[in-house]
Amino acid sequence: MDNTAAARLAEVNANIARACKQARRSPEDITLIAVSKTHPAEAIQPLIDAGQRVFGENRVQEAQAKWPALREAYPDIELHLIGQLQSNKAEEAVAAFDVIHSLDRLSLLTALAKAMDKAGRQVPCFVQVNIGDEAQKGGCPLAELPAFLEQVRAAAIPLAGLMCIPPADTEAAPFFAMLAKLAADHGLTGLSMGMSSDYETAVMLGATHVRVGSALFGARG
Numbered sequence: 380m381d382n383t384a385a386a387r388l389a390e391v392n393a394n395i396a397r398a399c400k401q402a403r404r405s406p407e408d409i410t411l412i413a414v415s416k417t418h419p420a421e422a423i424q425p426l427i428d429a430g431q432r433v434f435g436e437n438r439v440q441e442a443q444a445k446w447p448a449l450r451e452a453y454p455d456i457e458l459h460l461i462g463q464l465q466s467n468k469a470e471e472a473v474a475a476f477d478v479i480h481s482l483d484r485l486s487l488l489t490a491l492a493k494a495m496d497k498a499g500r501q502v503p504c505f506v507q508v509n510i511g512d513e514a515q516k517g518g519c520p521l522a523e524l525p526a527f528l529e530q531v532r533a534a535a536i537p538l539a540g541l542m543c544i545p546p547a548d549t550e551a552a553p554f555f556a557m558l559a560k561l562a563a564d565h566g567l568t569g570l571s572m573g574m575s576s577d578y579e580t581a582v583m584l585g586a587t588h589v590r591v592g593s594a595l596f597g598a599r600g
């Protein structure tokens with residue numbers, strides 16, 4: 380029995396509840412995604428035992444290797460893809476995940492729409508925004524967001540909201556505020572933002588989904 384993982388989970392949930400109270404929001408409106416990338420099933424089990432059911436992975440192959448057995452044992456688990464997705468992995472992603480957070484370009488949209496159609500399975504997608512306009516980073520460029528959102532809506536795949544990963548080593552709050560404004564401008568309610576170092580700030584600024592890894596699992600191995 381690993382009390383450490385359970386204690387970390389309780390602490391993160393308490394921090395989310397406190398941020399909600401300050402922001403006059405309901406904790407039920409926040410989904411905590413436990414990011415289990417690089418961590419084996421044995422490290423995940425204590426969190427499941429403690430009641431956590433929503434998990435995030437950043438690679439299709441890793442999820443395919445790790446999750447089928449756990450999902451069979453716990454059918455109410457919800458698995459989110461939070462990492463970059465290649466178009467040629469769209470079918471596998473649609474089969475392995477319940478929500479995708481990294482839709483950021485037309486080629487991927489086309490591939491996902493086709494894969495969902497073929498599988499007869501609708502997987503809600505967040506549009507990832509390159510909120511800091513960083514050259515190397517994934518995400519839809521800010522200037523292209525309105526047009527891309529129109530394309531997503533035309534493709535009739537379930538649009539969950541917007542997602543961002545702010546630039547490293549910078550205060551995240553202004554970027555979270557910007558993403559919240561963009562979502563509101565486009566009539567979207569889902570906001571996937573906030574990681575271990577800044578999820579409380581993200582909750583204060585309207586996050587509906589926080590993606591927390593190391594604060595739950597410890598440093599990555």
Ligand SMILES: *Cc1c(COP(=O)(O)O)cnc(C)c1O
Pocket residue numbers: 414416437461462544573574575576590591592593594
């Ligand atoms: C790894 C990862 C996280 C979690 O990061 P931590 O700092 O460990 O909480 C969140 N979002 C994305 C996209 C990630 O790749």
